[in-house]
Amino acid sequence: MSVAKGLEGVVALTSQISSIVDGVLTYRGINIDELAEKASFEEVMFLLWNGRLPKQDEMDQLKEQLGSQAQLPEGILKHLKDYPRDIHPMAALRTAVSSLAMFDPEADDNSQEVNRRKAISLVAKVPTIVAALYRLNKGMDPVEPKSDYGYAKNFVYMLHGKEPEETEVTAIDKALILHADHELNASTFAARVSTATLTDMYSAITAAIGTLKGPLHGGANERVMLMLEEIGSLDRVEEVIKQKLENKEKIMGFGHRVYKDGDPRAKHLREMSRQLAELNGDQKWYQMSVKINELVEETKGLKPNVDFYSASTYHYLGIPRNLFTPIFAISRMSGWTAHVLEQYSDNRLIRPRAEYTGPVNQSYIPVENR
Numbered sequence: 001m002s003v004a005k006g007l008e009g010v011v012a013l014t015s016q017i018s019s020i021v022d023g024v025l026t027y028r029g030i031n032i033d034e035l036a037e038k039a040s041f042e043e044v045m046f047l048l049w050n051g052r053l054p055k056q057d058e059m060d061q062l063k064e065q066l067g068s069q070a071q072l073p074e075g076i077l078k079h080l081k082d083y084p085r086d087i088h089p090m091a092a093l094r095t096a097v098s099s100l101a102m103f104d105p106e107a108d109d110n111s112q113e114v115n116r117r118k119a120i121s122l123v124a125k126v127p128t129i130v131a132a133l134y135r136l137n138k139g140m141d142p143v144e145p146k147s148d149y150g151y152a153k154n155f156v157y158m159l160h161g162k163e164p165e166e167t168e169v170t171a172i173d174k175a176l177i178l179h180a181d182h183e184l185n186a187s188t189f190a191a192r193v194s195t196a197t198l199t200d201m202y203s204a205i206t207a208a209i210g211t212l213k214g215p216l217h218g219g220a221n222e223r224v225m226l227m228l229e230e231i232g233s234l235d236r237v238e239e240v241i242k243q244k245l246e247n248k249e250k251i252m253g254f255g256h257r258v259y260k261d262g263d264p265r266a267k268h269l270r271e272m273s274r275q276l277a278e279l280n281g282d283q284k285w286y287q288m289s290v291k292i293n294e295l296v297e298e299t300k301g302l303k304p305n306v307d308f309y310s311a312s313t314y315h316y317l318g319i320p321r322n323l324f325t326p327i328f329a330i331s332r333m334s335g336w337t338a339h340v341l342e343q344y345s346d347n348r349l350i351r352p353r354a355e356y357t358g359p360v361n362q363s364y365i366p367v368e369n370r
């Protein structure tokens with residue numbers, strides 16, 4: 001047996017959802033550069049689930065379903081209120097999504113029809129959960145979703161409890177599009193491994209959320225902001241980054257298993273960060289990010305991934321650091337659920353092998369002789 005550590009280069013399954021070929025990312029064959037400029041996140045979720053863009057009546061129906069299903073069951077709201085206030089929102093989100101299964105009488109029905117309903121319900125509810133957790137942790141009451149607001153607008157509204165600015169909504173919508181799916185990333189793989197046992201969608205999504213939380217994956221965006229805050233000013237960037245590299249520390253938001261010539265999503269987030277810096281009259285976080293980018297690229301040849309400029313972008317939007325990864329989860333819920341549906345539609349148990357490297361020919365020793 002030969003081992004590809006971290007499954008590098010291993011093609012584990014076929015998928016028709018998203019592809020990365022020669023550094024170009026597409027959702028259902030459409031370049032994300034085009035989707036980021038022209039589409040709405042609702043169109044993208046329909047595209048991921050159905051393999052084509054929605055017609056106007058399908059869009060209207062999806063928006064209506066998202067609006068009407070954004071409300072949380074009373075029991076979930078009660079759970080959220082009972083969680084300890086100092087736990088990370090990703091831990092709380094993982095637990096809340098797992099709990100949703102207990103409020104769905106069809107949780108274990110794995111038919112395509114019911115799973116499609118669950119996918120819409122999960123995507124509709126996750127922003128309500130994240131916004132409620134944020135407000136409860138700040139000692140404020142959760143804000144009810146508005147059924148006539150678009151998806152991104154509703155999220156921003158539920159976070160701050162006031163009519164959002166158009167720029168905030170546009171920026172969040174674009175960030176959601178850019179994070180929606182990414183071939184066989186670690187959290188999507190976790191969801192598919194889980195699904196392949198024919199367990200329920202809630203179990204698969206719970207596994208995915210727990211996997212996204214890690215700092216080598218979605219959790220990196222929060223660590224990027226932490227690093228920016230630690231550095232604190234433009235004139236300290238060089239000293240701190242050089243020191244980190246000398247200590248062989250990883251610089252969060254750089255490198256990628258698949259992209260070696262750069263992540264195509266990063267340029268969009270960099271431009272969003274630049275525009276928001278200008279709009280806010282506060283260049284500090286953008287300029288620090290650009291300087292880090294130049295240094296890491298020059299010294300290590302590493303390019304920023306999707307997590308790097310999303311940190312300063314979200315910061316300029318007034319979003320606290322510990323919500324960065326939950327926002328990633330809100331977006332990726334569309335991709336995860338699409339992959340769960342695809343896995344069920346042509347399933348085989350995912351069960352690779354391990355090469356055993358432990359001791360052999362050992363005997364049992366009675367406890368008194370050990």
Ligand SMILES: CC(=O)SCCNC(=O)CCNC(=O)[C@H](O)C(C)(C)COP(=O)(O)OP(=O)(O)OC[C@H]1O[C@@H](n2cnc3c(N)ncnc32)[C@H](O)[C@@H]1OP(=O)(O)O
Pocket residue numbers: 006215216217218220249250251252253254255256257258300302305306307
């Ligand atoms: C949404 C996402 O999940 S995007 C990724 C988010 N994660 C991060 O930003 C965390 C920082 N980046 C990393 O840890 C890695 O680049 C990963 C996890 C993304 C990819 O990991 P792998 O493909 O396993 O690459 P690996 O960690 O083996 O790195 C290869 C070499 O580049 C170096 N390297 C990779 N990323 C970085 C980094 N961010 N900073 C410094 N050095 C790095 C490694 O130290 C290693 O060097 P070596 O060969 O001298 O030991």
Ligand SMILES: O=C([O-])CC(=O)C(=O)O
Pocket residue numbers: 179181182184185186217257258305306
């Ligand atoms: O694909 C990966 O390994 C990680 C990533 O960029 C993502 O999930 O968006």
